[in-house]
Amino acid sequence: MSELASPPSGAAAPWEGGAPTTDAAPTPFVPEQKRPEDAPTVRLGPSSETPTVPAVPSSTIAGTELAGRYRLRTRVGSDAAAGAEFWQAEDTILRRDVGATVLRRFTGESISESEAAARADEIVARALRAGSFEHSGCARLLDVLAPGTGGIPHDVLGVAVTEWVPGRSLAEVMADGLIKPIAAARAVAPLAAAAEEAHRHGLVLGCDHPQRVRITPEGRAQLCFALPRPNVTAADDIRGLGAVLYTLLTSRWPLSSADAALAGLGAAERSPGGSLVPPSEQRPGVPVELDALTRGTLGPAGAPGQVHTAAAVHRLLDEVVAEHDRMALFPPADDGVPSGPGDVWQDKGRTVTPSDPRRRRKLATGLSALAVAVLLVLGYIAVQLGSVFSEGDAPPIKVDGGAVSAPAAAPADATQPDPAAAPGGVAAVAGVQVYDTVGDRDNSTRVSRVIDGDPSSGWSTFSYKQQFPALKPGVGVMVSFASAVQLSELTIESPSAGTVIQVRSAPAPDAAFDETVPITEVTLRDHSTPVSLAGSQPVTHVLLWISKLSGGGDAHSSEIDEVQFRRAGS
Incomplete structure (x- = not known):
């Protein structure tokens, strides 16, 4: 130059x-x-x-x-x-x-x-x-x-x-x-x-x-x-x-x-x-x-x-x-x-530059590779769909607590249940995080334990000397699904009896609290607490908002070991 x-x-x-x-x-x-x-x-x-x-x-x-x-x-x-x-x-x-x-x-x-x-x-x-x-x-x-x-x-x-x-x-x-x-x-x-x-x-x-x-x-x-x-x-x-x-x-x-x-x-x-x-x-x-x-x-x-x-x-x-x-x-x-x-608006009499043959060859090669990739993906999807419909007589897959297994074969003379009357299965969770509107997120690195399928491990809040909302309005766990899902029931495994949890739907994981919509409220029992979500609207994000902690004196905290959502049956 x-x-x-x-x-x-x-x-x-x-x-x-x-x-x-x-x-x-x-x-x-x-x-x-x-x-x-x-x-x-x-x-x-x-x-x-x-x-x-x-x-x-x-x-x-x-x-x-x-x-x-x-x-x-x-x-x-x-x-x-x-x-x-x-x-x-x-x-x-x-x-x-x-x-x-x-x-x-x-x-x-x-x-x-x-x-x-x-x-x-x-x-x-x-x-x-x-x-x-x-x-x-x-x-x-x-x-x-x-x-x-x-x-x-x-x-x-x-x-x-x-x-x-x-x-x-x-x-x-x-x-x-x-x-x-x-x-x-x-x-x-x-x-x-x-x-x-x-x-x-x-x-x-x-x-x-x-x-x-x-x-x-x-x-x-x-x-x-x-x-x-x-x-x-x-x-x-x-x-x-x-x-x-x-x-x-x-x-x-x-x-x-x-x-x-x-x-x-x-x-x-x-x-x-x-x-x-x-x-x-x-x-x-x-x-x-x-x-x-x-x-x-x-x-x-x-x-x-x-x-x-x-x-x-x-x-x-x-x-x-x-x-x-x-x-x-x-x-x-x-x-x-x-x-x-590169201009959006072109002159009417503008001369179009001839395309470069080498560039055209490269473009054709790229499109061919893309077409092959699309065909492979379509073939894989077809195989998966074929296996689903061809194995109609196989026993259904049972999902319990995150573990996937096939139930034992029923006796030949047993009466088969009506699939239409079977309750919905467990809804797969795509992600989970601590939701906190003020201060640090309580033990955020451990929150994934609430969806790991192991009730022996869990997540807990910090220990507070005063009950909510003295120091903060509350703290929660935001659960996200891959797409909108109609839920029928929520089960919470927790040793913190007396904890009050609001179940709320949210438009996004980081939505403001005022943007969340209450679904129901529950006070936890020791160990397992079922929560009915019947009649709720389909949701993509669910907030479990702890508005009252367990414990007393100068040590207030709550623990959640496992949460499990079930889809609405049809």
Whole structure:
């Protein structure tokens, strides 16, 4: 994948016919000459009292190794206002790509060495303060080489190393043509979230330069190079967010035209009065909210509708995206961009891309495998159904307490019972859990013992010093079935006589208590207590709610050893 390369230092100025090129030879880093309207916010003026820094040969060329670890590979841009170069570099120890922002000493300006060092110290100090800040909207800072670090060239005043952001520059994205306005809003939202978080911590990103931002393969704008100029403020970040959005909507950079030319972008159009031409006047389909957002972030200070915080930018972008998602079922307004393959609404004249033969073969193979699997499942079901209907004379299976066995064969002369008059069998339980509306669930790891078919093991509540509902309203056992079942009877095995249990149906295992419906209430006897559920409605979840514990004094608790449900007979 090609990277956008800025012109080597000393190339012709953009308005003199210069074009972005890659570094072909070691050349000194000289700030590009700017027209007055393109000048950066702060420029360091000449000093007549102190000697100027003599011109020195550049030593930041492709292949230069910094601190014995980071090898510069491709220069992808520069920020003259910060005296910074942007490089794609290689971490030779961890064998990975990184982004390197290299602060260079200006060789064409009349500033003293002490002034250049002081400016670098301020920029690097700001980067060190931001070292603990991490956000998905900006590349993570990995290393900072402060002035005086061994192994860096003599004309390098500092280096910041960040994660390399894969993807494309703004110019490369715009070279493919305009993108949909909603895609632009989705792209800028993560960058706005990063700026919001940084400003909350008293930090700034410096996203007001087009070559500091890249678009990831997922379509997210991400800050990729650190070390902004020393006087950058939160207000500059807000203007930068508006500029990135404006560029994605119009393919033109609205801030410095010199920065736009270096980045390979056109300068934004302006009216005769000097104001920016809104994106909606340059292309159709731009939502009025995005139009207002670009005006509010890029307009003059104090203008009506000015946006003052990154949080406001982030919130408005999220609202635009959410509204678009809500209206996705309605035909979109024409935005001048052809529909994509994944769009719900397609252009009538859209050309259908021929299908890939290899993909068709893979799809056919997958469908064949699926058909074979379906046939095997249908065959298994047929065999099982055949065995059920062919063994009509076999004795019925008896299920008792979870154990499955076949009863002994009846004598030949015994009278066979009428199957229609036989009572319903035991209902199989699919799951069980402790139900507690407050506090910890009592002995939740042991609750499965109430359905294990072994009355000698059981589950018990905690021991409470006071009777319910002094400390809590109660505690229960929620029993779930695989599907709705009509029950006729419930048997509870328990040694805790006097325990009061409400039997309630529930719409879900985690339903609120107010959503459960009472079926009946029972006071447990010692050992086995049958509970009639005749006349109840089919249920999927049954709650055994203990509203009164057994015991007395300062030791109140109840134990349930086994529960068994029977289906209604027919």
